[in-house]
Amino acid sequence: MPLKKMSYITADKIVDLYSGLLINIKNLRQYQKYGYSDLKGYDVIDIVNAMKLIIAYRFFNNEKIEDTNNYVSAASSAISAFSTQFFPDEIAQKLKLIDLTDDRQAVLDYFKLTRDSDLLEMNKLLNPQETPESFLKFCTFLGTTNTDYWETVYSRLGITWETNNDRDRIYFIIKNKYLFTRTENQEKITTSLTIKEKHLSSPKNIFKILRDKVFPSKSNL
16 A cells, blocks of 8 residues: 655665666576565555655755656656566566576566556556646645745645654645745755755666666566
């Protein structure tokens, strides 16, 4: 079941996990894929929502539009990779055991095990999800001066924030939203938030290194 609540900290954790798995694809055995259990209890909707929360944060934080667009494009590619790289554990285990000594039989075994992937429940959940590109347009439509920006973003995703931890980037903004106007106060508050979260990593542009790796090569179908 997808998470009903998500903070920036949780979103960052999910994206780190998912991107790490995609980066590691090159190290998998031929025909080997991930099982759902490799996602540590998260599902594809959690991945999509996590990426969208980070997109919303990057836009709100006035990052360069080119950097945000690159992140969105890479996130979209990474999400698309889910249906070809993640399978129920029982299928993933069988893929791992495909005999590589007979090329023809190996290909037949692979396609036999994966040919109905569009019917898998996780993939059916993914199909109706709004794309990262469309979601960024929605954030742009809202605008960063909208005092209900984060409430509207969460409503769009169908979840709520999960924490009252002041060290969480999004919760800090929500708690202090009446201060977040594009005035001289913005610089003061941004500085305060940076100090509170100096132990956290900055929003990651991790998908730059994923863009050429999310889809398997012919040698790693």
